[in-house]
Amino acid sequence: MAVDYLVIVVYLAGMLAMGWWGMRRAKSKSEFLVAGRRLGPAMYSGTMAAIVLGGASTIGGVGLGYQYGLSGAWMVFTIGLGLLALSVFFSARIARLKVYTVSEMLDLRYGGRAGVISGLVMWAYTLMLAVTSTIAYATIFDVLFDMNRTLAIVLGGSIVVAYSTLGGMWSITLTDMVQFVVKTIGVLLLLLPVAVVKAGGFSEMKAQLPTEYFDPLGIGGETIFTYVLIYTFGMLIGQDIWQRVFTARSDRTARWGGTVAGTYCLAYAVAGAVIGTAAKVLYPNLASADDAFATIVKDELPIGVRGLVLAAALAAVMSTSSGALIACATVANNDIWARLRGIVPTDGEQCDEVKGNRAFILLMGLAVIATAIALNDVVQALTVAYNLLVGGLLVPILGGLLWKRGTAQGALASVAVGGLAVIGLMAAYGILANEPVYYGLLASLAAYVAVSLTTRPTDAAVLAAWRERLAGRAPEPGTASETVSEQVPAAQ
Numbered sequence: 001m002a003v004d005y006l007v008i009v010v011y012l013a014g015m016l017a018m019g020w021w022g023m024r025r026a027k028s029k030s031e032f033l034v035a036g037r038r039l040g041p042a043m044y045s046g047t048m049a050a051i052v053l054g055g056a057s058t059i060g061g062v063g064l065g066y067q068y069g070l071s072g073a074w075m076v077f078t079i080g081l082g083l084l085a086l087s088v089f090f091s092a093r094i095a096r097l098k099v100y101t102v103s104e105m106l107d108l109r110y111g112g113r114a115g116v117i118s119g120l121v122m123w124a125y126t127l128m129l130a131v132t133s134t135i136a137y138a139t140i141f142d143v144l145f146d147m148n149r150t151l152a153i154v155l156g157g158s159i160v161v162a163y164s165t166l167g168g169m170w171s172i173t174l175t176d177m178v179q180f181v182v183k184t185i186g187v188l189l190l191l192l193p194v195a196v197v198k199a200g201g202f203s204e205m206k207a208q209l210p211t212e213y214f215d216p217l218g219i220g221g222e223t224i225f226t227y228v229l230i231y232t233f234g235m236l237i238g239q240d241i242w243q244r245v246f247t248a249r250s251d252r253t254a255r256w257g258g259t260v261a262g263t264y265c266l267a268y269a270v271a272g273a274v275i276g277t278a279a280k281v282l283y284p285n286l287a288s289a290d291d292a293f294a295t296i297v298k299d300e301l302p303i304g305v306r307g308l309v310l311a312a313a314l315a316a317v318m319s320t321s322s323g324a325l326i327a328c329a330t331v332a333n334n335d336i337w338a339r340l341r342g343i344v345p346t347d348g349e350q351c352d353e354v355k356g357n358r359a360f361i362l363l364m365g366l367a368v369i370a371t372a373i374a375l376n377d378v379v380q381a382l383t384v385a386y387n388l389l390v391g392g393l394l395v396p397i398l399g400g401l402l403w404k405r406g407t408a409q410g411a412l413a414s415v416a417v418g419g420l421a422v423i424g425l426m427a428a429y430g431i432l433a434n435e436p437v438y439y440g441l442l443a444s445l446a447a448y449v450a451v452s453l454t455t456r457p458t459d460a461a462v463l464a465a466w467r468e469r470l471a472g473r474a475p476e477p478g479t480a481s482e483t484v485s486e487q488v489p490a491a492q
Contacts (some may be wrong), residue, residue, distance in 0.1 A: 004307030010422075011182070011311045014445040015163050015318065023285020024449045029353040029450075033180050033330055041176060044257035048244050049264045050176035052079055052182070054320025055136035057381060058187065058313050059293045061269060063181040065276020066292035069213025073273035078227040080265030082235025087258025088195065088403065091250035094242060102239050102397065103335040108469060109400035111409035111462040117415050119335030121392040122239045125367065126328035127242065128385035133321035134160075134372035135381070140294075140314050155373050156317070162363030164322045165358055169247060172322045179315030183268075186312025190305055192271045192299065198300050199278035208281045227353035229308035229441070238389060252473075262366055277397040325368060329360040377415045381433045387431075391422035391440030395448045403452075404463060410452030420446025 026032040039047070057076045086094075099105050103119040137156030141147040147155070163171045166483040199205050205213075212218040235241055248254035265279030282300070286292060297309050333356060376382055395418065396411035421439035429435045 003112065004306045004310065005309030008311055008314070011314070012159055014178065015159055015175050018178070019163025019166040019171040020169025022163070022174055024167075025170045025238045026168045027355065027356060029100075032354045032357055033326070035169040035173050037098070037247060038175065038249040039247045039253065039257075039262075040249060041171060041253050041257045044244075044248050045260040046180040047247070047266075048172050048241075048261035050082070050180045050256055050315075050319035051240060051244055051323040052083055052261070052265060052320075053268055053316055054133050055313070056132065056141075056320075057265075057268065058183070058272065058316040059290060060275040061134065061272030062293040062296075063289035063291075064219070064281065065273035066280050066286070067108060067276070067289040068219045069209065069215070069277050069280075070270075070273050071218035072276055073217055073269040074224050074367060075227050075231065076269035076394045078224075079235060080262050081120070081228070082232035082262075083241075083265055084257060084262035085232065086236050086241065086245070087255055087262055090236065090259050091245050091248070091254035091258050093401065093470050094245045095121040095248050096252055097469050098246075098302055100243070100246065101441045102237065102393070103331065104399060105242075106364070106396060106411060108413050109458075109462075110396075110406070111384040111459055116336060117412060118393060118396070119331050121340070121388055121415060121419055123328060123331045123336060125326050125393075126239055126331060127371070128381050128388075129238075129362070130321055130364075131326035131371045131375060132329055132385070133317050133324060134368055135375065136317045137314075138314060140310065141471055148340060154369060155321060156314075157321075157365065157369040157372065160318055160321045160325065161362065161369070165361045165365065167479055168354070168357065168361070169243070169288045169326060172326060173450065175246065175322065176319045179319045182308070182315045183312045184314075187275075187425065188268070188271050188307040191301070191309050192275055193314075194300060194305075195275045195278035195282075195296055198296075199281040201331055205277060205281050207490065209277065213277060213280070219249050220233050225311065226437070229359040229437055230383075230390055233390050233394050234386050237393050238327075240323045243322070243327050243330065252436050279456040283403065321368075325365055326361060328368070329364040331359065331363055333357055333360040341394075348391050354476035383431055387422045387426060387440065388419060391437055392419035394418075394443040399448055405452055405457060406448065407452045407455045407458050409455040410448045410450075413451040414444045414448035415446035431435050 028036075032035050053076070057079065061072065064075055066072070077418050093366050094105070097105055097108065099108065101119070102122055105114075106118050116293070133155055134157045137152050141152035141156060163175060167174075195201065196205075196389070200208075245258070248257065255332075274293050275296065276289075279286075279296045283292070283295055286295060293313065295315075297306055301309055309378045338358075367410070392415050396406070396414045399406040400411065422436045423444040425436035425439055
């Protein structure tokens with residue numbers, strides 16, 4: 001294992017080195033939080049694919065393939081569909097808004113009264129998303145070094161917190177590009193063909209396994225529908241995803257770069273399911289489906305290659321974890337703490353802007369590591385995160401983009417009713433039940449429409465400023481002209 005260990009150590013050292021390099025570039029709030037809004041198509045596509053394909057997509061995707069066969073691809077497939085929908089229909093408009101958070105978008109659309117509540121919901125989502133990725137370090141480091149769970153979480157989490165705190169989005173972008181390349185080589189080009197060959201090819205896999213393993217809908221229609229509702233729609237509104245859209249240097253980059261990343265996700269989904277199906281042939285009696293990835297890597301790959309593929313799994317976890325961490329810190333600082341203190345967000349070049357955001361990444365990172373140590377169930381934590389996100393924020397966000405009659409009161413009611421309904425229904429039906437997100441989303445929609453129709457329409461000046469921003473004709477938030485122009489409609 002010495003060669004495999006060396007591969008992993010070099011990889012981790014490289015992540016820290018890129019964090020140090022990113023620190024030298026991140027001199028302003030824009031550079032620290034959204035990489036200066038100047039990523040080109042190649043870097044944008046790679047980093048977007050890296051952020052959405054995390055440990056759940058890699059280890060969990062292979063596990064679903066082990067359990068259900070080819071239909072196990074549906075979870076990751078719906079993530080790809082959501083990224084495609086975001087890129088084709090919404091990314092250009094989102095990029096033109098020139099904001100930093102989803103809550104800032106809601107403030108622009110509804111007149112400055114939806115930020116704190118929506119920020120709290122988004123903060124809870126990004127925190128739990130970062131926690132689930134951090135928990136996954138324990139699985140990988142256990143395979144690599146037979147390491148204690150708590151120590152594994154502290155080690156992996158500390159590395160992610162270090163490079164994220166040092167360079168912000170620039171460091172995360174650079175590390176995500178490396179992680180994208182490592183995942184592509186490790187999972188698609190190495191593990192996939194080796195797994196199929198070791199299992200005897202597709203003909204032998206079909207002969208060894210039940211026919212339902214090759215049924216595209218074998219996982220069940222209700223499960224697929226739930227995946228669409230949670231993951232496809234979740235991709236449309238998550239702060240971690242939007243913050244990557246904000247890094248694009250143009251509308252075209254956001255649209256086409258995201259489309260490439262979404263297509264890559266579809267291929268990754270199928271690859272994970274095929275690897276899991278092959279693992280079922282090779283190891284039919286594993287205690288847990290989630291052990292399939294680590295088992296096939298450990299037993300079937302040669303020295304050196306094994307280290308690279310395990311680095312790919314580590315890359316998948318780290319990319320999602322770092323993206324969720326900076327999203328969590330951005331929301332905590334800009335949408336909650338600054339608003340509670342009555343501070344108007346700016347986009348200046350002052351060093352204290354970067355220092356403040358850097359401090360929040362460190363603080364949120366420590367909170368994520370502590371929470372990950374306290375929790376055990378990754379699936380439950382991830383389900384809570386997406387239920388809150390979709391149940392609480394999907395309707396007011398898409399409503400704001402698509403329905404001009406939506407009002408601030410309707411948005412606030414939608415967030416409150418949807419969020420509380422999801423929490424109550426999870427307590428009643430169980431965290432993993434489908435009912436919380438179904439009924440929570442319906443309650444959120446009903447509250448949004450009913451309250452919007454019974455309250456005064458949004459001020460015409462606010463809507464006019466919103467349309468100017470969507471068209472890309474308004475100045476970026478934080479500039480002098482922007483601050484003055486927005487204070488007038490807010491005061492009205």
